[in-house]
Amino acid sequence: MTSPQKRLGRRFFRQEPDVVARQLLNQTLVHIVEGNRIAGKIVETEAYLGVEDKAAHSYGGRRTARTETMYADGGTCYVFLNYGIHHLFNVVVANHDDPKAVLIRAIDPTEGLDEMRQRRGAAKSNSDLCSGPGKIGAAFGIHRSHDAIDLVTNETLFIERTSAWPAKFDIVECQRIGIDYAEEWATAPLRYYVAGNEHVSHRIPR
DNA sequence: CCCGTGATTTAT
DNA sequence: TAAATCACGGGG
Numbered sequence: 001m002t003s004p005q006k007r008l009g010r011r012f013f014r015q016e017p018d019v020v021a022r023q024l025l026n027q028t029l030v031h032i033v034e035g036n037r038i039a040g041k042i043v044e045t046e047a048y049l050g051v052e053d054k055a056a057h058s059y060g061g062r063r064t065a066r067t068e069t070m071y072a073d074g075g076t077c078y079v080f081l082n083y084g085i086h087h088l089f090n091v092v093v094a095n096h097d098d099p100k101a102v103l104i105r106a107i108d109p110t111e112g113l114d115e116m117r118q119r120r121g122a123a124k125s126n127s128d129l130c131s132g133p134g135k136i137g138a139a140f141g142i143h144r145s146h147d148a149i150d151l152v153t154n155e156t157l158f159i160e161r162t163s164a165w166p167a168k169f170d171i172v173e174c175q176r177i178g179i180d181y182a183e184e185w186a187t188a189p190l191r192y193y194v195a196g197n198e199h200v201s202h203r204i205p206r
Numbered sequence: 207c208c209c210g211t212g213a214t215t216t217a218t
Numbered sequence: 219t220a221a222a223t224c225a226c227g228g229g230g
Contacts (some may be wrong), residue, residue, distance in 0.1 A: 005222085062215090066215085080214090082211065082224065083210080083211060083212095083224060084210080085210080085226075086225095101225095135227075144213095176225070179225065201226095
């Protein structure tokens with residue numbers, strides 16, 4: 001059962017990306033598929049700062065068919081296909097026409113593990129189900145038809161508040177993954193994860 | 207470590 | 219119209 005007031009609302013998502021990225025840790029992503037709840041706690045995120053950030057799709061104000069969603073209001077979800085295979089789930093933050101986002105990189109799965117396993121196929125252990133952004137897209141059954149959905153009002157895809165702020169756990173900050181092309185932005189400490197959590201993605205930043 | 211994958215973007 | 223790029227993951 002999902003009470004509407006348990007969900008994260010517009011005010012939460014209309015903050016800056018580094019703030020939302022930190023505060024999303026231990027909140028719960030929910031996707032209802034054919035009446036079943038697929039859910040888990042977010043344990044790793046990355047902030048993408050918008051027009052100034054060379055790692056962001058919206059760098060320099062780039063506005064194309066794909067990046068258009070980044071210009072939507074905070075709370076909209078931005079899903080894009082990466083390397084031709086992986087569907088990456090992001091949350092647009094800040095305000096309309098200010099193209100900032102947070103990438104959800106790892107989740108501690110809590111509900112619907114059997115359905116996740118069916119979609120992930122090869123995955124065996126729980127910590128292999130959602131320990132990376134592409135794995136999350138597969139495990140949660142998220143694809144490009146979910147792009148531009150409003151997480152604040154949508155009936156089947158949303159984020160529930162399961163953690164208070166300030167957080168009662170330690171947060172590790174380090175550089176983001178897979179953006180070596182981004183020059184001085186490649187080393188900015190915009191990746192956040194729950195310290196010691198076994199579900200974070202294991203790739204080491206160089 | 208290396209490489210598939212294919213839509214999107216950018217260069218001719 | 220063609221080429222390059224890429225918020226990754228799986229198998230060695």
